[in-house]
Amino acid sequence: DAKTTQPTSMDCAEGRAANLPCNHSTISGNEYVYWYRQIHSQGPQYIIHGLKNNETNEMASLIITEDRKSSTLILPHATLRDTAVYYCIAKAGRGSTLGRLYFGRGTQLTVWP
Amino acid sequence: KAGVTQTPRYLIKTRGQQVTLSCSPISGHRSVSWYQQTPGQGLQFLFEYFSETQRNKGNFPGRFSGRQFSNSRSEMNVSTLELGDSALYLCASSLGRGEETQYFGPGTRLLVL
Numbered sequence: 001d002a003k004t005t006q007p008t009s010m011d012c013a014e015g016r017a018a019n020l021p022c023n024h025s026t027i028s029g030n031e032y033v034y035w036y037r038q039i040h041s042q043g044p045q046y047i048i049h050g051l052k053n054n055e056t057n058e059m060a061s062l063i064i065t066e067d068r069k070s071s072t073l074i075l076p077h078a079t080l081r082d083t084a085v086y087y088c089i090a091k092a093g094r095g096s097t098l099g100r101l102y103f104g105r106g107t108q109l110t111v112w113p
Numbered sequence: 114k115a116g117v118t119q120t121p122r123y124l125i126k127t128r129g130q131q132v133t134l135s136c137s138p139i140s141g142h143r144s145v146s147w148y149q150q151t152p153g154q155g156l157q158f159l160f161e162y163f164s165e166t167q168r169n170k171g172n173f174p175g176r177f178s179g180r181q182f183s184n185s186r187s188e189m190n191v192s193t194l195e196l197g198d199s200a201l202y203l204c205a206s207s208l209g210r211g212e213e214t215q216y217f218g219p220g221t222r223l224l225v226l
Contacts, residue, residue, distance in 0.1 A: 034214075043117070043203050043217035044156070087156075100146070100169055101205075101215060103156035 004088045009108040012082075018075040020107055022088030025069040032091045033064060034101070035073045037084040037109075044087065044103075047073065078111045085109075115140065117206050117218035125224045131192040134221045138185050138206030144168075145187035146215060147179060150201040162187050163209045191223075199225045 005023040012018040024033060032051050036044040048055055048062045050071070055062045061074040075082055087106040118137045126132050138145050146169075147159040158171040162181035179189040185206075191198055201222050205215035 036217075041201065041220075041222070043205075043219045046214050046216060049214065100158050100161065100171075101148075101156075102158070103148075105155055 003102075004090055004104055006086070006088050006104060006107045008105065009110070012075075012078045012109060012111050014079060014111050014113050015077055018078040018082065018109060018111070020073040020075075020086050020088075020109060021070065022073070023070045024088070024090045027068050027090050030092060033062065033068075033071050034089040034091050035060070035062065036087045036089065036101075036103075037082075038087070038106070039084045047086075049091075078109075080111050080113065083109060083111045117204060117216055119202075119204055119218040119221050121221060122219065123222050123224075125226065126194050127226050128194055128196060130194050131190060132194060132223060133188050133190045134202055134204075134223075136187045136189075136204035136206075136218060138187070138204075139216055142206035142208055142216075143185050144207045144209035144215075145181060145185065146205045146207075147187070147189050148203045148205065149173070150203060150220075151197075151199070156203070159189065194225045196225050199223060 032049050034049040035047040038044045048060050050062045050064050064071045085106040085108050087103050089101050120135045144163045146161040148156050150156045161169040165181045176192045181187045201220045203220045205217045207213050207215045
């Protein structure tokens with residue numbers, strides 16, 4: 001599975017858009033980009049995922065570059081409750097590691113008032 | 114639909130004891146994966162069960178084992194507990210085809226004294 005690289009921490013003002021980058025330059029064609037977040041000591045919460053196209057749901061938008069080497073998670077109007085560690089994961093769509101999630105250290109996003 | 118549930122939520126054991134943790138997946142989900150989270154190592158994959166069979170296994174010693182029942186509920190067992198086994202143990206469920214989203218439970222926090 002491809003490794004992902006994320007900044008260790010980011011800040012964002014409440015009400016502004018939070019843009020969280022992720023680098024996955026070794027991603028293969030069958031690997032999806034998944035985003036989860038974890039609020040302190042709780043279970044990770046699924047946010048969004050994509051393969052090639054940009055995706056949007058009620059929580060966030062995912063922008064994947066055309067070469068698929070990087071992506072950006074966008075929280076359009078960050079609130080204090082969005083303060084969490086955000087994980088970007090490249091997940092195999094088939095093969096021997098199917099179903100396994102490899103978590104890195106993630107990005108600690110702090111939303112301030 | 115009810116989410117993934119884990120019991121107990123908190124547990125204190127002493128070195129040398131054994132422990133069993135339980136996970137009930139989302140209704141209709143047939144795959145259950147287990148993860149260990151520690152401050153030092155982050156989130157690490159333990160194993161995955163699908164249709165009562167272990168389908169995938171991480172790099173943990175044989176003291177860590179699991180099983181899945183016909184109703185998809187899963188248990189994991191840790192024998193001969195060590196201080197380093199203190200962690201948040203998370204389970205995640207999915208439909209089981211592999212490429213779909215995993216949803217996490219709240220976790221069981223285990224403290225080994």
